[in-house]
Amino acid sequence: MLEHAGLARSAPDSARFGLDVWRATRLDGDPLPALLASAADVAIYRLPVGASQQVRALAGLGFEVIDAGVLVYYTVDLQRRVPHAPANADVDISPATPADDDALAALVDASFGGYASHYFANPLFAPELALAGYREWALAHRGGARTASWVARRAGRIVAFACCEADAAAGIANGGIYGVLPSEAGSGLFGDLIRHTQRHYRALGFAEMRMSTKVDNFAVQKVWAREGYHLYAAYDTLHVNAMLGAPGVPTVSRGYAAGALRDQADGWPLPVGDIATLLADACGAPVQLDSLAQLPLAVPDARRAHRLELRQGWAASGGRRRANAWLRDDAGRACALVQAGFRT
Incomplete structure (x- = not known):
């Protein structure tokens, strides 16, 4: 990796x-x-x-x-906590099989279609692809060396599922992804899945089980608390949209003869107006720069020619667009990276 x-x-x-x-x-x-x-x-x-x-x-x-x-993040001591009996006596929970894959994928779509995961905060990530990721994640748990998945059936119909990953050496099991058919919400099925997976790993001798979710997902946290879990950690999720590779994003560029960047003010190796001009050329319309930040990487050598290469804009938050511009000399050395936020 x-x-x-x-x-x-x-x-x-x-x-x-x-x-x-x-x-x-x-x-x-x-x-x-x-x-x-x-x-x-x-x-x-x-x-x-x-x-x-x-x-x-x-x-x-x-x-x-x-x-x-x-x-x-929540945790429970499996050896001290004895899970309660299930609330739904008519529901059968069993390991997922390949024959369940289609029903499981449909259930992931139904139960996670409205879940605003961290991917949904980023305009670079298509929501439908984020949901597809949950399907892949759930299906990948079946039959793994460290993973397991279960489906819950009521009258022969799959109405809920649970997927977990376990570290036997550490004695820690992690609840990965659980879902319940929206029409079954409030039936206690989610709590039954929590208890079932607790019993499973408790019987195997695991010491601890952990769960995680977004802080605003209050409903599942209430269930975890009822089942003996307590909060032990919290992490900020931050996406940095650097777009340093930006596959498929077109570029425009302009060159500078040797000596042309010798005496720019304020430490900038290139005129700010050149960024706006390149952006306007790329977009075919005037642009308004909202932000401009330079990351100096090396002092430009005035004896060399330079080229400014700008990646055309991509969608950003708040209706704005972003663009990168690299300044390199004729030896290929990167002298600066400029980040521009703009509107057309």
């Missing part, structure tokens, strides 16, 4: 969304070198709530940073 100072490439997300998506659960010092080394389009950071200095470090880069919500 590719990794740069805590950033690791997410192959499933990258394949699903057609962008280079990376993830991190820590931030080691200055985030810029790892971002540049990864050439990430989107970097998803999960950082402990309250890590304000780390959040400021990301915001200070000039990239679009999206607050995609807070994830909360």
Whole structure:
């Protein structure tokens, strides 16, 4: 797996969304070198709530940073907590089989169609692809070495499911994804699934079971609390839309002769107006710059010619658009990365 100072490439997300998506659960010092080394389009950071200095470090880069919500984590001591009896005596819960895949996929769509996961906060991620990711995730749990899935049937019809992952060496089971048919909401089925998976891993000798969800998903947290879980951690989810690779995004460029960038004011290696001109050329209409941030990477060598390459704009939050511009010399050395926010 590719990794740069805590950033690791997410192959499933990258394949699903057609962008280079990376993830991190820590931030080691200055985030810029790892971002540049990864050439990430989107970097998803999960950082402990309250890590304000780390959040400021990301915001200070000039990239679009999206607050995609807070994830909360719950845990229960399986050996001390004895699960209650199920509330639905007429429901049969059994391991999922390949024959259940179609019904399980449809149930994921029905139960997660309205769930605003962190992906939905990012305009670069199509909502229908995010939902497809939940289907893939649920189906991938069946029959794995570390994973398991169950379906709940009432009168022979699948009405709920549960998917878990377990670390036998650590003695910790993780509730991955649970869902209940909307028409069965309020029947106690979700609680029955929680108890069933608790009993399963308790019988196997596991010491602990964990769950996680977005902080605003109050209903499931109420059930977890009733089943003996308690809150133990919370993480901010931050999306950095760097678009450093931006596959399929067209580019426009202009060149600078040797010496042309010698004496720009305020430390900028190129005139601000050139960015606006390139954006207008790319869009075929005048543009209004809302923000402009430069990340200096190397001092331009006045003896060399340079080229400014701008990736045309992509959708951003708030109805705006974003664009990247790289300044490189004729030896291919990157001298600056400019992030522009604009409207047409």
